[in-house]
């Protein structure tokens with residue numbers, strides 16, 4: 001199996017960490033889609049809309065982090081998407097909000113403070129990054145804090161699910177943009193996140209990314 005996409009993308013990271021947790025081997029093609037890599041013929045064949053992550057597996061191609069994880073759960077047996085109806089509903093809910101509202105907010109920081117200046121050779125929109133840091137992200141964290149279970153180290157039930165991988169992955173982009181979750185203001189979120197980031201899958205991913213993000 002081959003995974004196309006830059007590791008710093010929250011969506012690519014989600015698939016990479018999922019594979020690490022499941023010990024699913026893959027080759028990584030670190031495609032950055034906002035430059036010449038977009039013309040890579042293998043990538044174009046796997047990702048018609050030029051989005052990352054894309055996957056090629058035994059001649060089958062697929063785009064979108066959640067779609068790829070659902071495919072891998074079907075192929076390798078379900079492990080990180082719960083079977084129980086309510087647990088599955090909640091896990092997919094967290095995956096969805098990670099990919100939408102949280103990725104939008106953390107992306108404003110990450111894109112403008114890291115991607116634009118470091119990888120695209122232009123200034124980022126510092127006003128947009130500051131607004132996300134000072135207003136959007138704290139407002140989201142306040143809502144998230146109330147949803148972090150008090151009696152578990154995980155977002156759903158008592159084991160790791162796609163919810164933890166997706167949500168904790170988004171916070172890595174915030175970290176690359178210079179923001180950590182304030183433990184004094186959001187203790188449950190900070191504690192949950194520290195536990196997930198300490199897993200070997202995340203620890204290795206973050207260490208590798210920090211060499212790239214600088």
Ligand SMILES: N[C@@H](CCC(=O)N[C@@H](CS)C(=O)NCC(=O)O)C(=O)O
Nearest residue numbers: 009011033050051052053064065066
């Ligand atoms: N919902 C998609 C989002 C994928 C996505 O937006 N990826 C971004 C990188 S973080 C991308 O490919 N951007 C390039 C573009 O839109 O041209 C997923 O979960 O995979």
